[in-house]
């Protein structure tokens with residue numbers, strides 16, 4: 004029998020072993036700086052794209068929420084865990100997403116696993132983009148539905164799979180992201196909507212990295228392309244641009260009711276605190292406000308600045324720097340860390356084998372001189 008230590012050794016040999024990085028700041032002043040091993044590091048690894056996790060008015064909302072409702076929710080949502088704070092958050096999401104109803108979960112991960120496995124089951128088919136997030140894949144596996152995968156944004160294969168699956172009696176659910184979490188590129192959303200309509204399939208779009216970034220109000224790629232009402236299930240997280248925690252789906256009342264009845268991560272888990280819901284609502288209100296718009300514009304300015312200098316293009320705040328092997332990615336990432344820059348190496352199994360990369364993420368808070376520093380150090384490593 005293989006021992007745990009042998010398994011760890013094997014991960015070490017493949018440069019695939021992971022370990023926790025302890026951020027040792029006594030207090031945070033911003034999301035773009037972290038203290039690691041006693042040193043101040045510029046953080047190019049945050050998903051807090053608008054810097055909202057540190058926003059004074061959201062801190063205030065959390066404190067207010069705790070004072071009104073306490074620190075915990077005491078039971079699952081179906082027992083006594085549903086408060087007026089959850090209600091207000093879900094009503095707001097449903098309205099902004101042009102849907103009949105919305106439902107929130109403790110995390111985006113719980114949202115994906117619970118919703119996907121509630122919406123389809125044995126005899127149904129899930130058709131997934133190859134680069135879909137682990138949480139969506141886990142939900143698909145848990146569901147017991149037949150899983151089919153198409154190459155990233157590969158419309159021809161998607162159409163063939165749709166054509167094959169709609170002959171079955173079961174439901175067909177197509178699952179994509181709006182902005183892909185490791186490549187930072189966007190879905191062929193309008194074309195995929197056309198296809199799913201042609202074959203009468205359901206479409207779930209995960210806006211984890213689109214919310215706060217895209218659209219006049221920052222509601223995501225669906226807002227930007229004006230197609231919210233054509234997506235059957237809109238999903239997202241409240242932990243990235245929104246800076247708090249939690250996940251949501253927005254859809255028809257029937258679909259939301261079905262998920263309430265069947266999603267195990269919703270039913271068998273204590274409700275997120277009312278304070279969390281209250282803060283997430285304040286964060287969404289901020290995202291759609293004039294201030295949110297200004298933060299978005301600073302973020303996009305930073306993205307343009309970096310990509311022009313790198314002579315590459317970016318469709319989001321995620322800019323991958325492809326390195327190749329896991330070993331090289333680790334070496335480059337460690338060298339940059341020595342220079343005070345945190346750009347984590349993303350390796351298999353998060354991304355396919357031999358596509359290891361540094362995943363650079365920008366936020367609205369980054370200063371131009373910090374981006375210049377990153378560029379200089381990257382150029383030095385290349386030569």
Ligand SMILES: *Cc1c(COP(=O)(O)O)cnc(C)c1O
Pocket residue numbers: 110111112113115136138180184209211212240241242243248249250
């Ligand atoms: C981060 C992420 C999730 C999970 O969200 P959490 O709130 O972090 O649990 C789901 N889907 C995608 C695409 C993500 O990037």
